[in-house]
Amino acid sequence: MIAFPVRNPHHAGSFAPERVRRKPAYALMLLVMLAIASVSAPVFAIDPLPFKDRTEELRFQALAKQLRCLQCQNESLADSNAPLAADLRRDVFAQMQAGKSDAEIKQWLTARYSDFVLYDPPLHGGTWLLWFGPLLLLLAGTGAVIVTVRRRAAAGAKPRTTMASTAGDSEDDW
Amino acid sequence: MNARLLPLAGFVLVLALLGFGTWWSQYHDLREVPSPLIGKASPAFSLPTLDDPERRVTNQDLAGEPYLLNVFASWCFACREEHPVLMNDGKQLGIKLVGFNYKDAPADAKRWLTQFGNPYDLIIADVPGDVAIDFGVTGAPESFLIDAQGIVRFKYISPITPEVIATQLMPRIEAMKKGTRK
Numbered sequence: 088m089i090a091f092p093v094r095n096p097h098h099a100g101s102f103a104p105e106r107v108r109r110k111p112a113y114a115l116m117l118l119v120m121l122a123i124a125s126v127s128a129p130v131f132a133i134d135p136l137p138f139k140d141r142t143e144e145l146r147f148q149a150l151a152k153q154l155r156c157l158q159c160q161n162e163s164l165a166d167s168n169a170p171l172a173a174d175l176r177r178d179v180f181a182q183m184q185a186g187k188s189d190a191e192i193k194q195w196l197t198a199r200y201s202d203f204v205l206y207d208p209p210l211h212g213g214t215w216l217l218w219f220g221p222l223l224l225l226l227a228g229t230g231a232v233i234v235t236v237r238r239r240a241a242a243g244a245k246p247r248t249t250m251a252s253t254a255g256d257s258e259d260d261w
Numbered sequence: 262m263n264a265r266l267l268p269l270a271g272f273v274l275v276l277a278l279l280g281f282g283t284w285w286s287q288y289h290d291l292r293e294v295p296s297p298l299i300g301k302a303s304p305a306f307s308l309p310t311l312d313d314p315e316r317r318v319t320n321q322d323l324a325g326e327p328y329l330l331n332v333f334a335s336w337c338f339a340c341r342e343e344h345p346v347l348m349n350d351g352k353q354l355g356i357k358l359v360g361f362n363y364k365d366a367p368a369d370a371k372r373w374l375t376q377f378g379n380p381y382d383l384i385i386a387d388v389p390g391d392v393a394i395d396f397g398v399t400g401a402p403e404s405f406l407i408d409a410q411g412i413v414r415f416k417y418i419s420p421i422t423p424e425v426i427a428t429q430l431m432p433r434i435e436a437m438k439k440g441t442r443k
Contacts, residue, residue, distance in 0.1 A: 157399035160292055170364060171399065174390050199397040203294045235264075 134173055136180045147180060150189050154179070154196065155204050163206065294399050296416040303330075303405070303413050304395035311362050311370055311384040318385050320411060327437050328357035329430070330405040331381070331421075332393065334365040335373035337401040343420035347380040350426050356434055360384035363393050363401050406430065408437050 138144040148165055154175070156167035164172050164179070175196070182192050196204045208214045298304070307319045331347065333340045351358050360381035362370045367386055374384075387393050396405065399418070406415040415433050417425060 157294055171390070171394075174394060178391075178394060198297060199394060200399070201295045201297045201397075 134176070136176070143183065146189075147183060150179065150183075150192065151176060153206050154193075155206055157200055157204065290418075293418050294397065296397055296413070298397060298405075298413040299416065301413060303407050303411050304392065306385075306392040306395065308385040308387055308392055311360070311367055311386045314367070314386070318383065323357075323359065323407070324411040325409055326357060327406070327408045327434065328359050329354060330359045330361050330396075330407060332361045332363050332396075332398055332401045332403040332405075334363045334401045335369040336365065337363075339420050340402045341377070343402045343422075344377050344380070346421055346423060346426070348378050350423055351380040354426065354430060354434060355438075357382045361393070362386040363398060364388065364390040406433055406437075408440070 136147070138147065151165035152163050154164040156162045156164050156169055156172040156175075158169035158171045159167055162169075162172070164175055179192055179196075182195065187195070193205060202208055202214075208217060210218050303320050305320050307317050310316045310318055333343075347358065358381050360379075360383070362384055364387065367388070370384075370386070390398075397416075402420050404417045404421060405413055406417075408414050414437060415429070417429060421430070
């Protein structure tokens, strides 16, 4: 396509340094590289799937965002370029085409990859602490505050408890 | 007096939690996906063998005796680390060693085996990677211990080492053999 010695933008570093020193050549090279990059950028995008309409595409994307890529675990299925993620996207898409609901597709995935594949862990025996732990902490905190306040009220005339005064002092110190 | 110790107690509690987390993660890999297949029948499959694509092997063909299904590929770097262990100690397992060539070009896989040797009794090839998804494969190498009834007994993620054979695989294989004798 382009009869310029630049073959691959990824190998830009392998050019001989004396070439880089010639300024006009360098600028031209940069221009060509940018052109190549802008042309080849769509190639690196996530594999396109033949959605029948926009609603289906949005549904697919929403679902893929809730699923974890098993190969590179900090990415969602929607973002990952891993081969396994591409395979799973293809399968999720095929099941959508077959009329499966989101819940059925998730079940299909968890039967193979366990709850690990879901970013949002379902509520069951093993996860109740995860779901309600923060609530328990909040309740414990509220309880502690109520008890402290009541104690202080009962202490009546005493101006401050030791704890409150130290807390007040340290805040001033900061 | 007592109330003064409360923040310290809270701090110690958080510290203990951190300590537990650190200790726990030394023995558990948080990236390891637990297999829901353990204790369940292996997924049904029908795959061509690597040597002869015309010949297909099903899970039923393999039933009747226990086997270790080892997921490998020529593109898999860690498989090279595992390979000598399978070459040296594979026979020691005393069960069939079935290679599962995962998302690999058959020509590459064959070249890889010619170069490093073939420890497998049989190799099935999953070029599209569909059966691998049914098995919950997340990468290579991974190994599944499947008993004579076709039940998945154990899954091991990452390269098998002599230590893994001694501590993880052998005890389970022995137990399986005792189980079938009953």
